[in-house]
Amino acid sequence: MTPETPPTPPPLERRYWCAGLYLHFLAEAPDTGGEFTLVEGVVRRGAEPPPHTHTYEDEALLVLEGELEVRYGDHRGRLGAGEHCLMPRRQEHHFRCLTPEVRLLVKLSPGGLERGFKAFGVALSESLLPPPPEQVPGFAEIARILGEFGVHFSPPR
Incomplete structure (x- = not known):
């Protein structure tokens, strides 16, 4: 943060359903002078x-509740509550829920990727329930949108 970016509480409008993920943007790029985005997320197994x-x-990633299996570069491991990892840019990565649900904090540096998630997500200010399936864009559309922000999905193996 800089002196020009005072602390702000995260409003309800910063909570989104994004293709099966619950994302709460605690700090966005404008709040941090572009340095980072901080997100609380809930991921369900299979999503x-x-x-x-x-x-x-x-x-x-910092796991708050639950357990993940993570893979980035040549590293494979498990993360439980209180454990964390750093997945560097330009390195393929993936995680899988080992428990039915995982709650975690995600820090993206630099900030700005929240704009990509918001472009296809549904704000919780519209509803506290997940959106109906017909309101969730397909994978090709999500990949297109996030591709504009430099996120590229790997072909299936």
Whole structure:
């Protein structure tokens, strides 16, 4: 943060359903002078994003509840509550829920990728329930939108 970016509480409008993920944007790029975006997320088993690469952002995960299996570069491991990892930009990574649900903090550095998620997500200010399936864009549309922000999904193996 800089002196020009005072602390702000996150409003309800910063909570989104994004293709099966619950994302609460605690700090967005404008709040941090572009340095980072901080997100609280809830991921359910089966709704994990496929393997992908960030062109611009390093992604740090801190598990708050549950357990994940993570893979980035040559590293494979498990993360439980209180454990964290840093997945560098331009390195393919993936995580899988080992428990039915995982709550985590995600720090993306630099900030700005929240704009991509908001472009296809549904704000919780519209409803506290997940959107009906017909309001969730297909994978091709999500990949197109996030591709504009430098996130590229790996072909299935």
